[in-house]
Amino acid sequence: MGQPADVLFDDDALSADVASAGEEVAEPLRRLSGGRDEPLKSEDCLQHQMIRAALQWKALACGKQDLQQWRAEASDITHILKDFVDFVALTRAVAMQHSKAGWPRLEHLLGLAALRLKLDPSPALAKMVAERVGLMIQHPGVVDHLEIAAACSIRLATVRNALSRREMRFRRGEGVEIGEAMDWMIKRKGFLYPAINAASRERRINGRLAAAHLAQLSEVEHRRQISRLRLSEWQVRATGQRFAINSQGIQHCLMMVSLDDAEPLKLLGAQALENRSDDPAARLYQESFLTAPGQQLWQFQVPTMAVLEGLIDYFAKGSVREESLSKYSGTRA
Numbered sequence: 001m002g003q004p005a006d007v008l009f010d011d012d013a014l015s016a017d018v019a020s021a022g023e024e025v026a027e028p029l030r031r032l033s034g035g036r037d038e039p040l041k042s043e044d045c046l047q048h049q050m051i052r053a054a055l056q057w058k059a060l061a062c063g064k065q066d067l068q069q070w071r072a073e074a075s076d077i078t079h080i081l082k083d084f085v086d087f088v089a090l091t092r093a094v095a096m097q098h099s100k101a102g103w104p105r106l107e108h109l110l111g112l113a114a115l116r117l118k119l120d121p122s123p124a125l126a127k128m129v130a131e132r133v134g135l136m137i138q139h140p141g142v143v144d145h146l147e148i149a150a151a152c153s154i155r156l157a158t159v160r161n162a163l164s165r166r167e168m169r170f171r172r173g174e175g176v177e178i179g180e181a182m183d184w185m186i187k188r189k190g191f192l193y194p195a196i197n198a199a200s201r202e203r204r205i206n207g208r209l210a211a212a213h214l215a216q217l218s219e220v221e222h223r224r225q226i227s228r229l230r231l232s233e234w235q236v237r238a239t240g241q242r243f244a245i246n247s248q249g250i251q252h253c254l255m256m257v258s259l260d261d262a263e264p265l266k267l268l269g270a271q272a273l274e275n276r277s278d279d280p281a282a283r284l285y286q287e288s289f290l291t292a293p294g295q296q297l298w299q300f301q302v303p304t305m306a307v308l309e310g311l312i313d314y315f316a317k318g319s320v321r322e323e324s325l326s327k328y329s330g331t332r333a
Contacts, residue, residue: 002155005062005192009109014054017103021091022047024100046087053077053084054109061112063192066199067120071129078132085110085134108150110135112192115147119178119193121200142175153190179203187251201306207249210308214245219316231256241315245302253302255311258295264314269307270300 026046056074059065065073074081088106095102114135120126123140130137143151145159148168152159162168168176168184176184183204185191197203198213205213214220214234223233223242232247243257259265262273276297302308 002149002153004153004190005112008105009058009062011055011058013105014058014109015051017105018050018054019047021087021103021106022050025087025090025094049080050084050087053080053087054106056081057084057109057113060116061109061192063116063195066195067117067122067125067129074133082132082134112150114138115143115151116193118143118147119151119182119196121196139175142171142177143181144175145170148176148181148185151192152185152188153192154188189250198305202304204303205253205305205308206251207246207253209305210245210253210302211247213305213308214312217312219312236312236315238316239318243311243315253308254299255302256297256299257315258297260295262296262298265298265300265311268310268314269303270311271303273298273300 056070056077059073060067060070088103088110091103092107094100114130114137117126117130117135118137118140127137127140145156145163149156149159162184163170163176168180170176179202182197182200186194186197186204186206186209194206194209197205198209211232215222219238220234220236223235225232225247226244229244230246230248231244233242233244235242241257243255245256246252246254255270256276257265262270262275265273276299279297302311
């Protein structure tokens with residue numbers, strides 16, 4: 001625990017473990033199957049297929065692909081992925097039989113893949129995928145301290161400290177509810193699956209996720225980075241309204257905007273609203289945003305993707321529609 005997933009599951013290290021484990025299990029497999037003494041050298045040999053499967057599992061476990069993309073790429077090798085699950089179980093049995101350390105990296109890889117499936121916002125789809133490839137999702141709906149630490153590449157002590165400070169509610173005998181855990185994990189720099197929060201409209205987001213989402217929207221354009229303020233400035237094409245976000249933020253998504261009336265921001269779900277007009281650094285901000293004289297400068301948190309899109313809709317149309325309130329913030333005027 002605590003080691004970055006990309007380092008732990010380095011391609012060469014994974015391949016070496018699979019090759020080493022394969023050598024250990026090859027002999028009993030040959031004896032049981034009555035096969036030849038010489039291992040196959042073609043691309044169809046067990047070792048080659050298991051390395052291929054390990055790298056495919058890595059793409060899911062390390063958050064390199066979303067579940068839909070991973071399923072599409074893995075559709076032709078589902079049987080090999082399932083064979084890899086059996087292969088790892090066999091290596092564990094062989095290691096225990098001979099009192100060897102085994103290959104915990106491979107077991108950790110599958111454990112992380114199962115965790116990724118558990119966290120998916122479509123539990124039914126995740127369960128179907130798990131069953132097809134031979135994985136078991138244990139205790140659906142909750143995660144324990146080990147899983148939280150693994151998903152964030154942090155030490156167990158860090159998670160235990162957070163639980164003791166009641167940053168998450170741990171239900172004895174069960175764990176932390178997945179939604180609550182996701183909102184905590186998104187604030188960790190090493191969290192492997194931020195894309196899940198971006199896809200789940202009610203989950204917490206941060207500045208990095210917001211910036212990535214804005215870059216895909218046709219309604220806005222990125223104007224520049226304000227390095228001295230650690231902000232990125234954006235402009236709504238339809239109205240010219242400018243705003244800024246902390247595009248490298250991990251803990252929260254902070255937005256700054258110059259407006260006369262902040263009430264619509266509250267209605268749309270903005271949190272921790274703060275008037276920065278009289279801030280000692282207000283002139284610096286106003287110069288950066290090229291605000292009109294007399295306009296107030298507001299800073300606030302954007303908690304979810306739903307709220308972010310509601311704000312962009314408001315900036316583009318200049319009014320708050322009732323359907324926007326119900327769609328984006330769950331609040332009606």
